Amino acid sequence: MKKDVIFTVESYFRDDMNIMGYRFGKGEKSCVVLGALRGDEVQQLYVCARLVAFLREIERDGGIMPGKSVMVVPTAIGLSMNTGSRLWAPENMDINRRFPGDAQGATTERIAAALFDKLKAYKYGVQLTSFYQPGSFVPHVRMMETGRQNPELGCEFGLPYVYVRTPRISDQTTLNYCWQMAGTQAYSLYAGKTQEIDEAAADQTLRAIIRFLNGRGVIRSDMTPGQKSAVITNEDIMTVASKSAGLLRRVKHAGAHVRRGEQLAFVINPQDGAVREVLKTPATGMLFFMQDGPFVTENSPVFQILSK
Amino acid sequence: MNNRGGVASSLFEREGFRLAVIKEISTVASVAMPLGENWTVSRCRYSPEDGGGARLCIATGIHGDEMMGQLVIYAIAQRIMKEPEHLHGVVDMYPMLNPIGLDMGERLVPFSTRLDMNRAFPGVPDGTPLEAMCYSIMQDMLGADLVLDIHAGTMKKSELYQVRMHETTAERMLSGAADLCPQLIWYVPNKPAFNATLTGALNAAGTLALVLEADERRRRPYVTTPAVIEGIFCKMKAMGIWSGETIAPRRLEDIPMVRSEEELCRVSATKPGVYVPENCTGREVERGQLLGIVIDALNGEKVEEILAPAAGLVFSQRSYSAVYPGTLLARLCRKERV
Numbered sequence: 001m002k003k004d005v006i007f008t009v010e011s012y013f014r015d016d017m018n019i020m021g022y023r024f025g026k027g028e029k030s031c032v033v034l035g036a037l038r039g040d041e042v043q044q045l046y047v048c049a050r051l052v053a054f055l056r057e058i059e060r061d062g063g064i065m066p067g068k069s070v071m072v073v074p075t076a077i078g079l080s081m082n083t084g085s086r087l088w089a090p091e092n093m094d095i096n097r098r099f100p101g102d103a104q105g106a107t108t109e110r111i112a113a114a115l116f117d118k119l120k121a122y123k124y125g126v127q128l129t130s131f132y133q134p135g136s137f138v139p140h141v142r143m144m145e146t147g148r149q150n151p152e153l154g155c156e157f158g159l160p161y162v163y164v165r166t167p168r169i170s171d172q173t174t175l176n177y178c179w180q181m182a183g184t185q186a187y188s189l190y191a192g193k194t195q196e197i198d199e200a201a202a203d204q205t206l207r208a209i210i211r212f213l214n215g216r217g218v219i220r221s222d223m224t225p226g227q228k229s230a231v232i233t234n235e236d237i238m239t240v241a242s243k244s245a246g247l248l249r250r251v252k253h254a255g256a257h258v259r260r261g262e263q264l265a266f267v268i269n270p271q272d273g274a275v276r277e278v279l280k281t282p283a284t285g286m287l288f289f290m291q292d293g294p295f296v297t298e299n300s301p302v303f304q305i306l307s308k
Numbered sequence: 309m310n311n312r313g314g315v316a317s318s319l320f321e322r323e324g325f326r327l328a329v330i331k332e333i334s335t336v337a338s339v340a341m342p343l344g345e346n347w348t349v350s351r352c353r354y355s356p357e358d359g360g361g362a363r364l365c366i367a368t369g370i371h372g373d374e375m376m377g378q379l380v381i382y383a384i385a386q387r388i389m390k391e392p393e394h395l396h397g398v399v400d401m402y403p404m405l406n407p408i409g410l411d412m413g414e415r416l417v418p419f420s421t422r423l424d425m426n427r428a429f430p431g432v433p434d435g436t437p438l439e440a441m442c443y444s445i446m447q448d449m450l451g452a453d454l455v456l457d458i459h460a461g462t463m464k465k466s467e468l469y470q471v472r473m474h475e476t477t478a479e480r481m482l483s484g485a486a487d488l489c490p491q492l493i494w495y496v497p498n499k500p501a502f503n504a505t506l507t508g509a510l511n512a513a514g515t516l517a518l519v520l521e522a523d524e525r526r527r528r529p530y531v532t533t534p535a536v537i538e539g540i541f542c543k544m545k546a547m548g549i550w551s552g553e554t555i556a557p558r559r560l561e562d563i564p565m566v567r568s569e570e571e572l573c574r575v576s577a578t579k580p581g582v583y584v585p586e587n588c589t590g591r592e593v594e595r596g597q598l599l600g601i602v603i604d605a606l607n608g609e610k611v612e613e614i615l616a617p618a619a620g621l622v623f624s625q626r627s628y629s630a631v632y633p634g635t636l637l638a639r640l641c642r643k644e645r646v
Contacts (some may be wrong), residue, residue, distance in 0.1 A: 012580035012604065012634050025519070079347065086422060090632060092415050097427060099502065107634040132423060169509075170427050170502035188459070216434070245340040270342055297347070297437050298340035 001056050006073065007114035009107060017079040019111070021118065024055045024070045030218040032122040033209060034115075037096045037129070037175065039080030039087065043193045044128035047205050048074035054210065058221050061262055068218045071122070076115055079224045096129070097170070101179040107221035118131070118180040122172040123215060124153075126209060127186070130194040133301070135291040136254040137190040137202050141229070144171060146180045151231045152189055156215040158226010159290075161306070164233050234307060238283055239304040242267050242296045244276040252303075254290040264303055267296060283307040311534065329392035330428070336402070337444035339437040347408055354388045354399045362547045363503075365449045366540065368402070368458040370506060373411020376522055378458035379529050383537045387552070397549030405506075427501060429509035430613040431626060432457070432643045446509060450616045453547060454484070454539065455517035457507050460524040461624065462553070466589045468623040469535045471497050472519040476569040477511050478567070484558040485518060491540040491590065492623045492641060504510025523589070564621050564641045573618045573640040577602055579630040581611040588622040588638065595619045599638050602631060617645040 002023040009017040021032075035041065035048035041247065052072050058064065075081060081091050083260040087094050100111030119125055131137065140161040141154040153161040171177050179186035192201025211226050213219045242248070250265040252258055258281045266275040281287075285307030296302055329335040331354055340346040346399055347376035355361075360521075363623055366384065368377025381403045388395055404410055406425050418424040433441030449455050461467035468491040473481050474621070485493050502508040520539075523532040542557050544550035566572045577583065585600035593599070593616045602612040614637055616622075624639035 010580045012582065012630060012632075045474055087416075090635075094424075097424075104574070105574075105634065106636055107632045168504075169430075169500070170504040172503075193565045213546070241434070245342045247342065295342040297342065297439055299437050 001052075001059060006118050007076075008044060009079065009111065014079065019073065019078075019115065022052045022055070022074070024059045024071070025050060025069040025218075027069055029069035029122045031124040031216065032066045032068055032073065032119050032124045032212060033128070034073045034119065034175070035128050036074070036075040036077055036081060037127070038094065039077050039083070039085045040195045041128070041130050042081075042183060042195055043191050043197055043202060044130065045075050046197050047080070047128055047209075047255070048072050048131055050202065050206055051209060054071060054206070055219070055295075056106060056199070058219060061222050065217055068210040070213060071118075073115070073119075075103065076111060076247075085271065089239050090269075092118045096175055099173055100173050107177065112175075113299050116178065116182075119175070119181065120184055122184055124212075125179045125184040125186040127188045127207065128181075128191055129176075131190070131289070133291055134194065134293050135289055136192055137289050138255050138286065139201055139208070140190055140307075141190045141208075142176075142190060143186060144174075144177050144180065145233075146177060147184060148180045148183075150185050153185055154182075155229035156212050156226075157189070157229070158211045159189075159204070159208050159229060160216070160227045160232050162229045162231045163237075164231060173237045205262070226278060230308065236306055236308045237288060238285075238305045238307055239301045240264060240279055240281060240305060241299050242277060243298065245296060245298045246270055246276050248291070248296045248302065249270075250292075252287055252290075254287050256287045258285065258305065259286060259291045260284045270295075279303065282306050324341045326516070329355055329388060330355050331396050336448045337367055337441045339441065340406060347404065348443075349405055349407070349441060351448065352385065352401045352403070354385070354395060354401075355530075356392075356395050356397070358635055362453040362549050363398040363400065363451070364450045364544060364547060364549055365400045365402065365455040366447070366458065367442055367445075367455065367506065369373045369407070369410050370405040370457065371424075371459065372412060372414045372418070372611070374408070374415075374460040375526065376524055376529065376533060377458035378403060380458060380536050382538070383533065384540060387537075387541070391552045394550055394552035396551060397535070397544070397547065399544070400443070414554060425503045426506060428512065429504055429506050431509075440537060442506075446513070449510060449517075450513055450515050452515055455507065455510050455515060456488075456543075457505075457517060458520045459523070459608075460522055464627050464629045466523045466625050466627060467521050468492050468621075469520070469522040469532075469539065470494055470591050472521055474498065474502055474508060474511055477516070480613065481516055481518065482559060484516075484543070484546070485544040487539075488520065488559045489542050489555060489558045490519075490520070490563060491535070492566065492621070494623075495568065497569060497581075511556045539593070554558075556608045564623070565624075566641050571642050573616075573620060573642050574636060575599060575617060575628070575638040575640065577614070577635045578633050579611045579613065579631075579639055580632050582629070583626055583635070583637060584628055585637070589625045590622065590641075592621050593619065593640070599625070614638070616640060621641075 102109040191205040192198040289304035507517035579600035620640035
């Protein structure tokens with residue numbers, strides 16, 4: 001294992017922040033895995049830490065294939081992780097809205113540029129990421145529809161779903177989008193929780209990455225076969241939004257199979273407990289996403305139903 | 309305050325004049341929050357009683373830490389109500405696009421994972437509350453003859469009063485921008501992020517929109533806002549919306565302009581520390597002139613002298629604050645192209 005400092009952000013009041021890359025094997029830049037780009041992506045950091053530990057062991061046992069290399073970048077925002085800020089606190093900026101970056105630009109643009117310069121050299125890119133809403137997803141692989149996406153390859157992670165999403169204008173400055181445009185086969189993995197460690201989802205995500213690395217001939221390691229993946233698009237997803245605001249009491253959770261008309265959650269008056277609304281599924285399918293905050297505002301998307 | 313919802317109309321009539329102004333406050337978008345509060349975007353429309361005329365939209369507060377537009381909108385409303393006979397078109401004012409952010413002094417929308425409202429346009433009607441809010445704001449402004457989105461250098465920056473235009477639409481809007489009498493016009497480069505801003509999305513949808521940027525200086529707002537207020541009235545006059553007295557529009561050739569990256573000079577910190585600026589905003593500086601220093605108080609040392617890399621007009625400058633390598637310290641409009 002080689003430890004590289006990809007970029008250093010010097011700080012005055014605090015210690016310098018080093019963005020570390022953990023490199024295994026030599027030769028072709030085959031695959032890079034990136035963890036936390038936001039300061040609250042704890043689960044993503046945790047999966048990377050375990051992946052580094054795993055790769056260190058298999059490298060020692062000769063499990064990295066000759067002529068292949070893999071790099072893991074657990075976090076690019078350690079300074080904010082230490083203080084629990086999702087964004088790059090000094091600028092209040094989301095690094096995942098600063099790609100491809102600018103080496104002469106503002107601090108977050110410099111971070112993005114330095115990262116992107118390293119990351120785009122790899123054939124396959126895996127980003128462990130989080131949704132802009134707090135919540136839980138059924139673990140899946142996601143990519144944007146740029147015309148360069150390769151969902152078939154995404155099936156090699158062995159997760160149940162590969163979600164090809166139509167990008168919005170604001171997505172054009174994300175890593176996944178820019179990565180694909182630069183020629184890397186880019187995948188985002190949604191690994192259950194964000195702000196806390198979910199062991200079961202972390203195990204599943206770790207196995208998916210190892211499976212992918214095995215399948216791409218980057219490493220050699222025993223691994224259970226994955227699931228047969230279904231490729232889904234925006235058209236397969238239905239959103240259930242709350243018409244009322246209040247406390248959210250869920251009766252179904254991400255991953256549950258639900259039948260049309262079944263109750264999913266209650267929106268209740270936060271002070272007198274009266275039920276303001278009963279959220280029901282409009283279709284039979286699986287709960288693909290569940291918002292897990294205690295409150296909902298009016299018109300908040302609370303659930304996503306996969307109905308294919 | 310509970311005068312934001314619904315519609316409230318008032319007539320302002322001055323004796324001896326036939327025309328009156330209708331003032332109408334309405335709700336553009338509203339989202340109920342969990343504990344008995346609504347997140348509401350309101351609009352106040354001033355229009356002549358006989359209707360007609362061009363329509364100008366003035367928006368501000370999309371970033372909750374930028375307060376400058378509050379006083380600008382207040383002053384414009386005051387003058388319209390004082391001189392109603394001079395209003396010949398519709399002026400729609402949106403003083404609080406991000407009201408909860410303004411309340412908290414928070415740049416972003418302080419919900420969920422905290423998002424930048426000015427990166428969520430054009431929005432979608434059935435999206436998240438923020439996306440739906442952006443969509444409703446867009447729909448309300450579409451078709452206006454001009455939209456002005458007022459920003460302010462946050463507490464960490466001072467800015468000359470400037471008009472910022474997307475470079476793809478700048479030539480079309482250039483002569484009209486001069487009517488706003490800015491101290492500088494800047495063609496903002498074509499970056500993907502711009503397309504998700506309010507002005508970017510409006511321009512893409514065919515409605516002309518400009519960003520006005522001006523100095524924040526919270527301790528002295530009356531010093532910095534008059535130029536913006538007078539500029540907007542001058543523009544209203546050029547649009548046929550206002551017939552009252554205004555300052556004369558500036559000649560385009562008299563306004564410093566940044567039309568390309570070659571005419572722009574960015575000055576950034578290369579070392580971390582605390583930036584102590586010289587008072588340079590609005591001044592012509594020579595190459596090598598001192599703009600400020602970066603200090604290290606612990607060691608009692610000057611870490612870096614920030615010198616102007618080129619001769620030009622300093623139109624943006626960072627205030628006394630902590631900086632990182634890459635932190636923008638100043639922008640200059642170069643005297644000579646690179």
